[in-house]
Amino acid sequence: MSALTKTFKSMSKAKLAAVVVAIAVIAVFPLVFTNPTVTEIAIFALMFMATSSAWNGFAGSSGYFSLGHAIFFGVGAYAFTIIANDFKMAPTSALFFLMPVAGVFAMVAAVGVGAVALRTKRHTFVVITIGIFFIFQLLGFNLNVTGGASGLQVPTPSNWNAATFNNPFYYAAAILLGFTVLLYWIIKRSAFGLQLLSIRDDEERARGLGVPVWRVKLSAFVVSAFPVGMAGALFAYLIGQIYPQTVFNPLFDLSWALMTLVGGIGTIVGPLLGGVVLESIQQYLNLYLSNVDIYLIIYGVVFLAVMFWMPRGIVPTVVGAVKRRRGTPTGPTSIATSDDKQPAKPDQTAGLIVTAKGATE
């Protein structure tokens, strides 16, 4: 794990401080805001931050825009529920440990889905993933094991204190988020991450240079299914009842794509920012206006606004602006150019040139 320790060391102090503060805020949040409605919104926000990160970790790095990742959410939710019911597992905190198992089921599904869908590219890939997604939803409606249209009942903890009922779910979601972010932070800085980016830029050329393109993109696809499957399991445990249309939900993929694009595709922070803002708005509207669909209109407006004013997403635009102001060359946002490797300080003239360039842009 030398790569990991090295990358930790390479983080600037400001970044490290920001991470520590973020972890502290997430850790104490449910102790300060004890209202169950608020913590419920927070659980969904964390869950969508994690799943957007996973979506971005695949789609943002490889350039393959999957609109079928909700398959893995659904598979995770059903795997969790069916296993818990069949083995008559007691609804306790221990049941959270079934989440990774559900995640593995999602990965197995991803091997099959990826083996078919990843043979296509670009627009065809998008359409194929949507098609396969609806096959899975149809299976959910028609199989015996999924309970068909009437769905499945999930065991619910009955003896938990009502006031703090949400807290275990909240912390499970927080750990899922932490795991997902750490996973993609490592991948982004690894040679594997570079190989994915080479596929995004020119897949044929990457293949010609000996990058094992098929293995790289399939494994990235399968890995991204793991956090999404776990989120599906958590969702099932939290809600207590699952239906094909609620876990194989076509709007999930649109949400993840939108959150990622709004925040900044290909960045670690982008999907987190998009996820926390958009999912909180959606849940707030659901709970307070009891209007289930108005969020779609707001999503549309936010999307148009971001694409119009900051087409690269919020994070890259803001980072670019800050760098220009400081006079740092706005270089590539890629993995081999982590802070420690860049030339110590750009000289004054370079700064001036870049500032002048920025002003004329």
Added chain:
Amino acid sequence: MTDLIEVKGIAKAFGGIKALNGCSFTVQKGDIHGLIGPNGSGKTTLFNVMTGYERPDAGSVNFNGKEITGQSPGKIFRMGIGRTFQLTRVFSRLSVLDNMLIAAQHQHKWFKSALRSPGQGGERQRALDLLDFVGIARLAELEAGSLSYGQRKLLELAYLLMADPDVLFLDEPAGGVNPTLINQLTERIRELNAAGKTILVVEHNMEFVMGLCDRITVMHQGVALLTDLPATVRSDPRVLDAYLGGVEEEAEGGDPDSMADATFTQADRSES
């Protein structure tokens, strides 16, 4: 001198058009070998077949005595043949340095790549050295998409060298490159050749080809007309026919046996 690459009877048709029609020639180890011919004579198609990007309809390509016909481009690259493209293909949204590191990825086990940061084990230094060799080390941190056309050609050459191939296939390395860079490029190609690399180059710039190559193969209508020394090729009547006949046909859509054509060819021949 031994035959390093042997092309035997390669044929490749796209629909009704026979791009290659039984093309055969050999490249000798340690040579800078030029491949010339009028537009549409099949040079790039031949490159594509030789590097695994196209599957030939017939014929075979041998490299170091082993048949490589129909192998995948990645496999052929790993065997030691690196190629550049007529229209450069760099990873435009990655930094110049990352472009270099991608070409080194095949040397590692893929499942270990998740735990390894790119550029370890001296790879980064090697990348910077090679960028310095082609003269663009100062651009290492820039996005490859922001480079000029000539700089991209140099980058493409540099990243191939990361894999230390035995043979380099260069598809129009001087096309669209300014004269200063062309000189630099010629010098670098000579140095690589002196270091033992065999080089096969497709080029339209005659001055560049004649000055650089040890041996030249002329292609015409999908076959290799002849392979010989630059001086011999320059004065061979068949070569002039191939080039000027092509020009005449384009200009008048006409009859190659016409009186005008004959005179034209004759005049040009005496000139050289």
